Amino acid sequence: MFYSDGILKRSDLLRRDGVMHGFSTRLGGVSEHPYTLEMNLAFGREDPDETVLRNAEIFARAVSGGGYGAESAVCASQIHSTRVRYVTEADRGDGYLIRPSAGEPGDGFYTDRPGVLLTVRIADCVPILLAGEREDGSPVIAAVHAGWRGTVGGIAGEAVRLLVEAGVMLNTVRAAVGPHIGECCFTVREDFRDAVTAARGPDFASRHIKETDGALHADLTGMDLEILREAGVPREHIDVSPDCTACLNGIYHSHRRTAGRRGALGAGIVITGKDRDK
Template sequence: MEIKDRIQNGVTYLAADGLEAAGGVVHGFSTRLGGVSTGIYASMDLGTTRGDDSEHVRENYRRFLAAIGAAPDRIAMSNQVHSDVVRPVTVSDIKKDLYDQEPYEADGLVTDIPGVALVIFSADCLPVLLYDPVRHVAAAAHAGWRGTASGIVERAVEKMAFYGSRPEDILAAIGPGISKCCFETHEDVPNAMTAALGVRATPFITPIQHGKFLVDLKGINAMRLERAGLAPEHIAVSGDCTACQPDKYWSHRVTQGVRGSQAAVIQLL
């Protein structure tokens, strides 16, 4: 599987060809391109907590969801806190208004209900979308370094199993996020990875000067998905680095937190 750029009605987003070919689902990873926001939020800001004009954000959602083919009025979100919690989503979780507050914290969402758009946010952390075309189950996960260390993608696969999904049937797409080239860290990040994964983490960690390291979060999450039982050919990884491409993506590191947000969406048909 590959993740490729798509342009629809002026909106640039990314999609995994394997999920598109499987049918029964729509999905997409947003970029900064194709929205109506201005200033530091220009232009496709999908963050509801970043301080952008709410009417601009509403129009951005309308445009992005229309571009990927998702219904605009059946959205489910969560308060993301860098955990490994994956929440099952029911119709009661559908937001009545885009700006309604969610009463729960989770970094993953899973459902087997058609028409519910699962939404997660990112701006360096990895957005991960999962789809089982056999049992018709979808999940979305937000994998920062803490979530990566605690195994958020494996928790998502486990939650999908509650709906009858088998790992070998699941397709996964790891969207654009900070890549190893730009994810320079102190020892706390590699220590968290090795504490969780032991020597399996070492191929994804490169020591550099002054006690710092480069860490490959995309590679670790792909490895974790394989450990959870997914076939390697069922895992697509975006090569786009949010920190390398500031004209296309928001990067929390590059902007020092003054930014909008990307969103990743998956919706069963």
């Protein structure tokens, strides 16, 4: 179950010793522009960089229970790919402090190192946070940004595969699918259905793209659930936020709802360790 915790949403499925995570809302930041009010984590929109950096600091501290700030966060220049890369302490600050507007291209990260706050930015796309354990009980975590291209490309399954490759026992993997645009608001055109059909076949497309009231609606939630289950994660180990970012534009940033005049939400996860930088 997802629940509200201050300015964040969290999933009780990911709660465990040594790992902290959270999904941002529009609450708790210092952005003053109407499009980005008040928590915006994207550079290059309406906010000065200093404002985004202050938001990143607030977000990182909230996610980690105060333990880590923006200098511990890693963020990517997201390109709607299925690239999920391994990051360590050496990557901390990328996307926020080292290369503020970008970060290395890709759409996900995983790590087994404490104090590396994996962050993805979204505004309708699907944020997925994952955690699992090795046989010795040590955690390995992942964060992915799944737009429809990443979703259909199978980025969620790629993250699970990499966790297992890193020594995680598959039956310990838990995934939290954060707030994103729901089937209610994600209307698509025929060429979208064609692209999904080309990528994953007509059965997949017909399971997740349906005609309602004369419009095609795509169900990213259903797609990502199917892909996670295909990767070996049972349904009871997957938590899905019921919130649609477009329906709830007062609480979340939505690209679709605002025709792109918006800020960005963040999803973050970190292994907490002894090297807290508080």
